[in-house]
Amino acid sequence: MKVLVPIKRVIDYAVKVRVLPDKSGVDLNNVKMSLNPFCEIAIEEAVRLKEKKIATELVAVSIGPKAAQDSIRTALAMGVDKGIHIETNLRTDQELQPLAVAKLLKEVAKREDAKLVVLGKQSIDSDNGQVGQMLASLLDWPQVTFASKVTFADDKQSLTVDRETDKGSEVVQVTVPAVVTADLRLNEPRYASLPNIMKAKKKPIETLAADSLIDAKDLQPRNTVLKVEEPAARKAGEIVDSVDSLINSLKNKAKVI
Amino acid sequence: MLALAQRSKTLVNSARSAAVASKAGAQRTYLDWPLLKEEHVMIGQTCRNFAETELMPIAAKIDREHFFPAEQVRKLGELGMMGIQVPGEWGGADLDAMSYAIAMEEISRACASTGVIMSANNSLYCAPVEKFGNDEQKEKFLKPIASGQQIGCFMLSEPGNGSDAGAASTTATDKGDHFLLNGAKAWITNAHEASYAVVFATTDKSLKHKGISAFIVDMKAPGVSVGKKEDKLGIRGSSTATVTFEDAVVPKNQLLGAPGHGFKIAMNTLDGGRIGVAGQALGIAQASLDVAAKYAQERKSFNKPIASLYAIQEKLAKMSMKIDASRLLIWKAAMLKDAGKPFTKDAAQAKLFASEAATFCAHQAIQVLGGMGYVNDMPAERFYRDARITEIYEGTSEIQHLVIGGNVIKEYSS
Numbered sequence: 001m002k003v004l005v006p007i008k009r010v011i012d013y014a015v016k017v018r019v020l021p022d023k024s025g026v027d028l029n030n031v032k033m034s035l036n037p038f039c040e041i042a043i044e045e046a047v048r049l050k051e052k053k054i055a056t057e058l059v060a061v062s063i064g065p066k067a068a069q070d071s072i073r074t075a076l077a078m079g080v081d082k083g084i085h086i087e088t089n090l091r092t093d094q095e096l097q098p099l100a101v102a103k104l105l106k107e108v109a110k111r112e113d114a115k116l117v118v119l120g121k122q123s124i125d126s127d128n129g130q131v132g133q134m135l136a137s138l139l140d141w142p143q144v145t146f147a148s149k150v151t152f153a154d155d156k157q158s159l160t161v162d163r164e165t166d167k168g169s170e171v172v173q174v175t176v177p178a179v180v181t182a183d184l185r186l187n188e189p190r191y192a193s194l195p196n197i198m199k200a201k202k203k204p205i206e207t208l209a210a211d212s213l214i215d216a217k218d219l220q221p222r223n224t225v226l227k228v229e230e231p232a233a234r235k236a237g238e239i240v241d242s243v244d245s246l247i248n249s250l251k252n253k254a255k256v257i
Numbered sequence: 258m259l260a261l262a263q264r265s266k267t268l269v270n271s272a273r274s275a276a277v278a279s280k281a282g283a284q285r286t287y288l289d290w291p292l293l294k295e296e297h298v299m300i301g302q303t304c305r306n307f308a309e310t311e312l313m314p315i316a317a318k319i320d321r322e323h324f325f326p327a328e329q330v331r332k333l334g335e336l337g338m339m340g341i342q343v344p345g346e347w348g349g350a351d352l353d354a355m356s357y358a359i360a361m362e363e364i365s366r367a368c369a370s371t372g373v374i375m376s377a378n379n380s381l382y383c384a385p386v387e388k389f390g391n392d393e394q395k396e397k398f399l400k401p402i403a404s405g406q407q408i409g410c411f412m413l414s415e416p417g418n419g420s421d422a423g424a425a426s427t428t429a430t431d432k433g434d435h436f437l438l439n440g441a442k443a444w445i446t447n448a449h450e451a452s453y454a455v456v457f458a459t460t461d462k463s464l465k466h467k468g469i470s471a472f473i474v475d476m477k478a479p480g481v482s483v484g485k486k487e488d489k490l491g492i493r494g495s496s497t498a499t500v501t502f503e504d505a506v507v508p509k510n511q512l513l514g515a516p517g518h519g520f521k522i523a524m525n526t527l528d529g530g531r532i533g534v535a536g537q538a539l540g541i542a543q544a545s546l547d548v549a550a551k552y553a554q555e556r557k558s559f560n561k562p563i564a565s566l567y568a569i570q571e572k573l574a575k576m577s578m579k580i581d582a583s584r585l586l587i588w589k590a591a592m593l594k595d596a597g598k599p600f601t602k603d604a605a606q607a608k609l610f611a612s613e614a615a616t617f618c619a620h621q622a623i624q625v626l627g628g629m630g631y632v633n634d635m636p637a638e639r640f641y642r643d644a645r646i647t648e649i650y651e652g653t654s655e656i657q658h659l660v661i662g663g664n665v666i667k668e669y670s671s
Contacts, residue, residue, distance in 0.1 A: 077299065191307050194337035194350040194360075197299045 001156060001176065003055040004114035005046045005080060006105050007039035007062050008092065009071040010125040023227045025094055026125075035071045038120025040078075042182040044189040045150060046118050047079035054152050055116070057081050061108050063101060064092045069205055076200035077192035083203070084108060088210040090219065093125040094228075100219045102134035107213040109139060114177070121146055121181040132181035142174040146183040287584060300352070301359045307336065308367035316368035319494035320639050323486075325450055326371055326494055333371070334405015338364070339378050342529075343387050347395050348404030354529070354591035358536045362584075365540025366547075369643035370494025372540060376533035377446040377495075378402065382409025385455050385526045386473065389514035398453050398473050398511075410451035412442035412474075412500060413523050419444070420656050422457075423466030423520055427502060429458035434509050436460075436472065438480070438502040444650070448483050449496035451476050455526075456502075457519045469519035473511040480505030491642035528601050529594065530651050531608035535587045538608070538615035538647035542583065545615075545622035545640045546576045552626050552635075563625070572621045579614035586610050602664035609657035612647035619644040 011017060011026070012034040018027045035043075049055040060075035061084040062068040072083035086104055090096040109117055117139075122129035136143030148169065149162035158175045164183050192200070210219055238253075240246045250257050287293075288301045311329050319326050333339055341357045343349020350356075357379065365372030386399045386409075402409040418424040427440025438458055445454075454474045461468035474481065484499035514522050550573055553564035563569045590603035619641040623630030630637040648654045 073295070073299065077303075191336055192299070192303050193335065194300060194303070194341065194352055194356065195345065197296060197303065198350075198352065200299075201296060 001055055001115040002057045002059065002112055003046045003049060003116045003118060004105075004109050004112055005039075005042050005058060005060045005075065006101075006108075006117065006119045006131070007043065007060055007071050007075055008036045008120070008123045008125075009033050009062060009064055009068045010036045010093070010123050013037060013124055019228050019230055023229055025091065025225065025228050028091075028093070033067065033070070035074050036120055036123045036125075038122060038124075038182055038184070039071070040074075040120075040189045041184070041186050042118045042120050043075045043078050043080060044187045045147075045180075045182055047190070048187065049116075049118075049150075049152070050079065052152070054156050059084060059112050059114065061086065061105065063088060063096065063104060063210065065089060068092075072205055073200055074192065076203045076205075077197045078190060079196070081203060083205040084112075085205055085207045086210050086213065087207055088219065090210075090221075093123075094225050095221050096219065097221050097223060098126075098128050098130035098134055099222065100214070101131050102138055103214045103218055104210060105131070105135050106138045109135070116176055117141075117179045119179075119181055121183050129181075132179050136179040139177070139179070141177050141179055143179045143181075144172050144174055145181040147180050148183050148185045150180060150186070287581075294355075296352075297355055297359055300356045301363060303336070304338070304360045304363035305366075307332070308363050312364065312367035312371055316370075317633065317636060317639065319368060319370055320491075320643075321633070323488075323493045325374070325496060326368070327450075329368075329371060330374055330408070331405065333364070333375060337405075338375060339405035339408075340383050340399075340403025341379055343383050343399065343403040347387060348400040348402075349383065349387075354532055354594040355588060358532055358587050358591045361533050361536025362540040362543065362587075365537040366544045367540075368494065369537060369541050369640075370492045372537040373446055373492050373495045373534075373646075374408075374450075376530065376537055377411060378409050380530035380533040381411030381446075381526060382451075382453070382455055384529050385411075385471065385513065385522055388525070389471065389518075389522055390473070393510065394473060394513070402453065407452040408447050408450045410445055410447040410454045410476075411526070412445050412454050412456040414442065414444050416441055416443045416499065420653055422523060423469070425457055425459050425466075425469050425519075426462070427456070427458040428462070429460050429470060429472065429507070431460060436507045436509070436512070438472070438474065438505040438507055441499055441501045443499050444487075444497055445500050446495055446497055446650075448498035448500055449486060454500070455513060456507075457523055458502075459519075460516060464517065466520040467517050469523075470516045471513040471519040471522045472507050473513050474505065474507055475511075478505055478507065489646075491639070491644070491646055527652060528604045531604040531657075532587060532590050532594065534647060534651045535583065535590070535604070535607040535611040538611040538644065539580065539583045539587060541615040541640050541644045541647070542576070542580050542611070542618040545618035545637065545644075546573070546580055548635065548637055548640070549573065549576065549618075549622040549625040552629070556627075569625060572625055576618045576621055579610075579617055583607070583611035583614045602661055602668075605652070605657045605660040605664075608647075608651065609654055609661070612644075612654065615644035615647050616641075 012032040020027050046058050058080040060072050060080040062072050063086040069085050119132050144161040146164045147161045148164045151160045160173045163170050288298050337350030340349035341352050345351045383403050401407045429436040429438050456472045456474045457469050459468045460470055480503045482501050487497040553569050554562050556563050586607040590600050590607045593600035622637040626637050629635050
């Protein structure tokens with residue numbers, strides 16, 4: 001069974017993000033970029049499926065500028081077999097939006113004849129959390145989102161997935177082909193071993209132009225970002241000396257009671 | 258007084274977490290240098306991630322409690338880091354000297370003890386066995402060490418001679434199908450954890466250094482005894498001990514390389530080892546700059562961060578320069594080695610310069626941190642203690658001067 005793993009190159013989680021002076025977006029110049037943490041978890045899950053001989057081939061796909069190939073190389077070093085780079089110069093944190101991404105991934109999934117798509121539940125730059133769901137709908141496949149555990153049946157056709165919801169854990173069973181989105185507790189990604197980093201250099205990465213897969217107009221953003229600004233600075237707290245004083249502050253200053 | 262203590266505690270916590278979590282993402286690092294090969298960048302990033310996640314959180318504990326980080330060393334082995342330059346067929350990662358230098362820097366930046374455990378295994382044990390061993394020896398004695406399943410060590414120094422390696426007085430008496438080793442070796446890194454050792458002993462003292470041969474010794478062989486762990490100033494996670502041989506039996510087929518070639522093997526091994534130790538020193542120097550630069554921005558004095566004072570900027574400038582210069586010297590030596598060119602002088606220069614940079618930077622880091630640099634709430638004092646040994650082992654700074662000077666003269670003579 002071929003497994004497709006869509007991954008995204010985003011601002012590194014440790015970076016102190018700054019907004020551009022014209023408030024059109026976040027400053028990406030000379031900023032450290034990394035593989036999205038949830039994508040890393042998705043790759044790890046796919047690699048484990050291959051180790052359990054449930055997946056036969058793993059394909060990583062990433063959309064973005066040439067540098068997106070860095071993330072693909074990391075995936076290859078972790079155990080993915082080949083990579084597909086869909087090239088576009090649209091800003092992947094705000095211009096290239098979930099529906100366009102889902103449409104592109106639909107084409108790749110069909111092209112690769114994948115039977116399972118495993119991807120992160122959301123990216124840490126745009127935080128939309130929509131691609132997996134939209135992709136499943138476009139493909140007309142079942143979806144299981146926020147997966148914290150994935151277990152395949154012996155026949156390798158159906159899988160039982162624990163998903164994390166606001167109410168707790170929910171157990172869902174689906175049959176392939178299916179889309180699964182990875183949540184934080186699904187697994188702990190491995191470090192790429194040094195020999196695997198070298199082996200990754202020989203694995204193929206195919207580059208395709210985004211508008212060769214779908215119509216150029218479908219790539220364009222449907223929402224326009226009007227303004228990006230930092231959240232209001234947190235005001236210092238206040239130390240109160242009695243319960244009465246506390247209630248007074250909650251009532252009259254914070255206005256929460 | 259209480260407010261002062263509270264303020265300094267918050268400062269410690271934020272600076273300490275900043276020092277611990279100064280992830281590669283947040284600041285510009287040498288890994289951004291466009292001339293670095295892609296695989297070296299990836300290796301650097303992997304090692305950095307590993308170091309920050311697995312080693313940084315326990316480095317202070319390793320030092321305080323004086324224990325060998327077995328779990329972390331095992332993980333390093335799984336990643337291929339205990340046999341970085343060893344070919345794949347013998348269980349290694351099959352990478353080059355540049356990769357080794359970068360890996361050493363990144364690991365040592367988090368924990369210098371783990372760094373020395375790694376470098377002794379890589380360049381002092383694996384390298385000579387790989388270069389001078391026969392296939393049978395490599396299968397038995399290289400594979401399990403390069404793959405990280407077991408640890409190796411190197412025994413050259415003796416209680417009576419360190420720099421004067423040619424005066425080895427440990428003897429190896431030929432008994433037909435085996436040798437009997439007698440004598441003692443001092444300052445052996447990994448002595449308590451190693452399964453095998455590369456040991457230098459003389460079969461004929463009259464031949465002076467030409468009488469020395471190299472042997473692969475099983476640490477469990479009868480007659481081999483490991484002394485108590487030395488109570489060292491720094492790199493306290495690594496075990497260092499005297500090892501004594503009393504009629505220790507070494508089978509004939511464990512002679513490493515040709516008889517009488519021991520001295521050459523030792524010198525050749527130390528050349529490569531110097532790149533590793535230089536990398537370790539560089540890691541310590543970089544960690545020192547990381548902690549000093551972060552602290553200087555948060556600590557206020559005379560109503561502004563001390564980073565705005567010239568005196569502090571001058572220190573940071575000197576540290577930064579010595580670090581960059583060390584790195585380039587190390588990379589030059591590594592590149593020459595990878596190109597198959599002579600690199601003895603360059604490795605010696607790298608080791609000498611980087612070790613002095615480490616002691617300088619660690620010293621200045623304590624100075625920048627002031628009183629906080631003197632207590633173990635901050636890692637600066639550990640860097641200071643860890644740095645010191647880099648000017649001594651794997652060839653003292655004096656020996657490095659000798660090696661460099663001798664090579665310079667050779668270059669200038671017809």
